[in-house]
Amino acid sequence: MADQYPTHRRTVSGVDYQVGLSGGGPDPEWDAFVAQNPGGHHGQTSLWGQVKTASGWRAAHLVVTDQGRIVAGGQFLTRPILLGARVGYVTKGPLCPSDNPALADLVIDELLLACRAHHVGFLVIQPPRNGELVARQLAQRGFGPGWIELAPTATVLIDLIPDAEEILARMKRQTRQNIRRGEQRGIQVREGQESDLPAFHRLYAATNERYGTRPYSEQYFAEMWHILEPHGLLKLFLATHDAEPVSALLTIPFGDTVVASKLGWSGLYGDSRPNEVLFWEAIRWARAQGYRVFDFEGIDVEGAKAVLEGRPLPEALQETPTRFKLSFGGEVVLYPGPYDYIRHRLLRWMYNAVKPRLAAWSPAHQRLLSCVQGMQVAV
Numbered sequence: 001m002a003d004q005y006p007t008h009r010r011t012v013s014g015v016d017y018q019v020g021l022s023g024g025g026p027d028p029e030w031d032a033f034v035a036q037n038p039g040g041h042h043g044q045t046s047l048w049g050q051v052k053t054a055s056g057w058r059a060a061h062l063v064v065t066d067q068g069r070i071v072a073g074g075q076f077l078t079r080p081i082l083l084g085a086r087v088g089y090v091t092k093g094p095l096c097p098s099d100n101p102a103l104a105d106l107v108i109d110e111l112l113l114a115c116r117a118h119h120v121g122f123l124v125i126q127p128p129r130n131g132e133l134v135a136r137q138l139a140q141r142g143f144g145p146g147w148i149e150l151a152p153t154a155t156v157l158i159d160l161i162p163d164a165e166e167i168l169a170r171m172k173r174q175t176r177q178n179i180r181r182g183e184q185r186g187i188q189v190r191e192g193q194e195s196d197l198p199a200f201h202r203l204y205a206a207t208n209e210r211y212g213t214r215p216y217s218e219q220y221f222a223e224m225w226h227i228l229e230p231h232g233l234l235k236l237f238l239a240t241h242d243a244e245p246v247s248a249l250l251t252i253p254f255g256d257t258v259v260a261s262k263l264g265w266s267g268l269y270g271d272s273r274p275n276e277v278l279f280w281e282a283i284r285w286a287r288a289q290g291y292r293v294f295d296f297e298g299i300d301v302e303g304a305k306a307v308l309e310g311r312p313l314p315e316a317l318q319e320t321p322t323r324f325k326l327s328f329g330g331e332v333v334l335y336p337g338p339y340d341y342i343r344h345r346l347l348r349w350m351y352n353a354v355k356p357r358l359a360a361w362s363p364a365h366q367r368l369l370s371c372v373q374g375m376q377v378a379v
Helices: 028-036 046-053 101-117 132-140 164-169 173-184 194-211 218-231 274-288 301-308 321-326 345-358 362-371
Strands: 008-012 015-023 058-066 069-082 085-091 120-126 154-159 187-191 235-241 244-254 257-265 293-295 331-334 339-342
Touching (some): 015 101, 154 301, 194 218
Parallel strands (some): 257 293
Antiparallel strands (some): 008 015, 154 331
């Protein structure tokens, strides 16, 4: 493994495990473990760690092996904030067998020790998609429900195993009609190259401006391309009208899943439905390449709960990306949310006392967000 640190032995339930830290550069062995793990996500790969390293974070992954085989672990990223103190986070991890609480507890214990060694005072962990066991163990170790969402806790998944016509038939009738309308009106979709990143960023920045959010820089996406694309972990699609890029979708194929990471739309030619055509072509591409799942990468949690409980979508969500994504007829799923931990006991008590009010107190909310900016895995 890249940049290995000395390992040490931990015995749990009669099994001798070797525990070590690996960090800095690419680690194909760790990345292969992540890709094959049931809860694996690109945010746990050393390649993603490199993406975040390029924007000021320090990456390391805790690795637990049994007789030379990786069985558990987690990548964490840290960053200094004030007077030598650091914040840290683990997105979609740590990865542990879902039937081995003792091993999960060992991994959490070692993560806390590693964070102490890295002078991390504030740690956020968002468990993987199959991380119910990890979530329970975190609660037992003093972690509390967090408010900094590192990755979506609700999303829509399209099953890519059926044929294309069946996938299309599961969509809302209006969505199918919009796709056909867009195709009839000349919307075409092509695969993007590195030279298309400026066009993508213009569209992406325009979308952020409409929603009042701050976009990542064009340089950030250029770094992503240089690190991920050679490994097949980045794919760009552009929808055009008379050869003019109208909307663009950046996706991250990893494991058996293609994640729809970031959408950009100029706001033009809305009647020609470029976004519906764009997503449909990305879904078709993912299926043709042998992927099993297309992930829309996030919807509103309350909207997801309403759908799962058989209730109508709240009125406030009727004209939002959540409704757009639901119209493609996929499965709505909920994942474990974030947990956070402050190492200093007094500060932890104070933080837990005010945490319920943070989301409603906008100035404090924004200051804390600025301290942990860049944690989100969803680019």
